[in-house]
Amino acid sequence: MIGKKSLDIPRRQLIKLAGLASASAISSVQANPVKTPSASEGPYYPTPSMRHTDIDNDLVKIADKTRQAGGEIITLKGIITNAALLPLSGIRVEIWQCDVNGRYLHTRDRNSATSDSGFQGFGHTLSNANGEYEFRTIKPVSYLGRAPHIHVKLFKDEKVFTTQFYVKDHSDNSQDVLHRRMSVEEQKAVEMEFSSFDDNVEAVINIIC
Numbered sequence: 001m002i003g004k005k006s007l008d009i010p011r012r013q014l015i016k017l018a019g020l021a022s023a024s025a026i027s028s029v030q031a032n033p034v035k036t037p038s039a040s041e042g043p044y045y046p047t048p049s050m051r052h053t054d055i056d057n058d059l060v061k062i063a064d065k066t067r068q069a070g071g072e073i074i075t076l077k078g079i080i081t082n083a084a085l086l087p088l089s090g091i092r093v094e095i096w097q098c099d100v101n102g103r104y105l106h107t108r109d110r111n112s113a114t115s116d117s118g119f120q121g122f123g124h125t126l127s128n129a130n131g132e133y134e135f136r137t138i139k140p141v142s143y144l145g146r147a148p149h150i151h152v153k154l155f156k157d158e159k160v161f162t163t164q165f166y167v168k169d170h171s172d173n174s175q176d177v178l179h180r181r182m183s184v185e186e187q188k189a190v191e192m193e194f195s196s197f198d199d200n201v202e203a204v205i206n207i208i209c
């Protein structure tokens with residue numbers, strides 16, 4: 001699991017969350033809420049039998065393997081809230097994506113590229129008491145006609161919500177069928193903007209569901 005220190009939420013996000021305590025802040029935030037758009041699960045969701053034994057929230061390091069994943073390592077994190085912007089704790093969050101060579105952890109992936117044996121391909125976590133979630137993974141790469149993306153799946157109240165996160169301003173976004181289907185506001189809600197923070201490259205995506 002990722003260390004506690006890296007679970008710190010950026011100041012701008014703490015301000016936003018703290019603001020939820022006041023009615024005026026709630027109304028101002030709710031004035032323009034953008035519910036996280038759903039997206040199809042896609043064909044490469046790794047079923048339990050396809051996964052590594054290690055399915056924690058660090059996709060860059062598989063337990064008992066010395067080599068870590070290739071690619072640009074990032075932290076992906078944010079806060080999960082309901083439509084009223086109240087943090088949701090205990091939400092199971094799963095992510096999966098292709099490795100740096102474009103291979104999914106899935107038996108039906110026909111890409112002939114060599115799999116990156118250091119990449120976990122799938123991971124999960126539970127949102128904490130503040131609704132926070134966090135993963136260590138790699139910056140997604142393009143995959144056979146798709147813009148770079150990370151698949152995300154949430155389990156809430158026995159319902160399943162799936163979406164996909166993209167790379168802000170990536171040149172392939174405009175050609176991506178699923179990305180193009182969203183409104184500009186919806187696109188912004190699922191686009192990762194990377195920043196460097198204590199030698200760590202991170203993106204914050206809050207999920208409203």
Ligand SMILES: [Fe+2]
Nearest residue numbers: 042146149151
């Ligand atoms: Fe995909």
